[in-house]
Amino acid sequence: KAGVTQTPRYLIKTRGQQVTLSCSPISGHRSVSWYQQTPGQGLQFLFEYFSETQRNKGNFPGRFSGRQFSNSRSEMNVSTLELGDSALYLCASSDLGGGIETQYFGPGTRLLVL
Amino acid sequence: AQSVSQHNHHVILSEAASLELGCNYSYGGTVNLFWYVQYPGQHLQLLLKYFSGDPLVKGIKGFEAEFIKSKFSFNLRKPSVQWSDTAEYFCAVSEGGYQKVTFGTGTKLQVIP
Numbered sequence: 757k758a759g760v761t762q763t764p765r766y767l768i769k770t771r772g773q774q775v776t777l778s779c780s781p782i783s784g785h786r787s788v789s790w791y792q793q794t795p796g797q798g799l800q801f802l803f804e805y806f807s808e809t810q811r812n813k814g815n816f817p818g819r820f821s822g823r824q825f826s827n828s829r830s831e832m833n834v835s836t837l838e839l840g841d842s843a844l845y846l847c848a849s850s851d852l853g854g855g856i857e858t859q860y861f862g863p864g865t866r867l868l869v870l
Numbered sequence: 871a872q873s874v875s876q877h878n879h880h881v882i883l884s885e886a887a888s889l890e891l892g893c894n895y896s897y898g899g900t901v902n903l904f905w906y907v908q909y910p911g912q913h914l915q916l917l918l919k920y921f922s923g924d925p926l927v928k929g930i931k932g933f934e935a936e937f938i939k940s941k942f943s944f945n946l947r948k949p950s951v952q953w954s955d956t957a958e959y960f961c962a963v964s965e966g967g968y969q970k971v972t973f974g975t976g977t978k979l980q981v982i983p
Contacts, residue, residue, distance in 0.1 A: 759913075789971070799914075799960060799973035812970040846914060861914040 758783065760849050760862035768868045774835040777865045781828050781849030785860075788830040790822060793844040793864070802845075805830055834867075842869045872897040872963050876974035883951050884982050891946040891977050893935075893961030903944040904962040904971065905935055917959070920944065931955070956981045 761780045769775050781788050790802040801814040805824035822832040828849075834841055844866050850859040877892040895901065905917040918929025925937040935946045944961060961974040 787969075789969075791971075791973075798975045799962075801970050801972065804969050814970065848914075858919075859916050863913055 760847055760860050762845075762847050762862040762865050764865060765863065766866050766868075768870060769837050770870050771837055771839060773837050774833065775837060775867060776831055776833045777845055777847075777867075779830045779832075779847030779849075779862060781830070781847075782851075782860055785849035785851045786828050787850045788824055788828065789848045789850075789859075790830070790832050791846040791848070792816075793846060794842070799846075802832065837869045839869050842867060872901075872965070872972040874961050874963050874972055874974035876959075876961050876977050878977045879975070880978045880980070882980045882982065885953055886950050887981075889946070889948040889951045889955070889979070891959055891961075891979070893944045893946065893974060894942050895944065895961075895963040895972075896942060897963060897965070899965060902964045902966065903935070903937055904964070905929065905933070905944070905946050906960040906962060906973075907957050908960070909957040914960075917946070951979075951981050953981045953983045955979060 763778045787806045789804040791799050793799045802816055803810055803822050804812040808824045819835045824830045844864040846861055846864045848859050848861045873896045875894045903920040906914050907917045908914045917933055918927050918935055920927045920937045927935050933948050935944050937944050958976045958978050960976045962971045964971045
């Protein structure tokens with residue numbers, strides 16, 4: 757089985773721009789979660805989608821949004837980028853909405869905001 | 871709100887030493903508990919998880935963790951570490967499955983050959 761893939765792997769943007777990141781989960785997995793990893797704040801949960809519905813959302817401003825498509829692929833969007841949005845954005849997928857299946861992480865998209 | 875505390879930020883051990891990484895969480899309800907590992911240059915991966923049942927959980931690569939509900943703890947242990955265990959370890963908690971997982975700040979483990 758192919759693993760979780762994330763595109764692009766690296767991205768450089770400037771303040772005020774917007775960005776869209778993509779995540780393709782493992783085939784058959786319907787739950788996709790997004791996390792932000794920074795040296796200062798560590799790993800923080802952004803949101804989780806299951807069967808095209810957002811089930812959970814972390815404590816991030818409304819500039820961070822996401823969606824999931826019928827094929828379980830997910831995108832996250834960050835509008836009006838700020839310097840503090842520079843981070844590694846990780847996507848993870850699991851089956852059965854969690855259950856006891858293992859969660860798999862992608863390699864991440866490293867975003868640099870200048 | 872949930873929170874997770876990892877007391878050791880950086881641990882240095884010699885090979886064959888025993889390992890115990892502390893993890894405490896704050897949440898009064900039913901929790902699911904996880905340990906994740908990130909080896910240098912690799913993806914974050916799940917090491918082990920507790921959802922229910924036996925509070926002593928076995929994970930990959932000889933790791934285990936014990937859920938002690940009365941102490942709100944989920945410490946990670948390994949009897950004898952190897953150089954290849956050098957990595958960053960994250961404890962995490964959720965209220966249900968992999969939904970809304972809250973991570974600790976991580977512990978960097980360095981194993982000296």
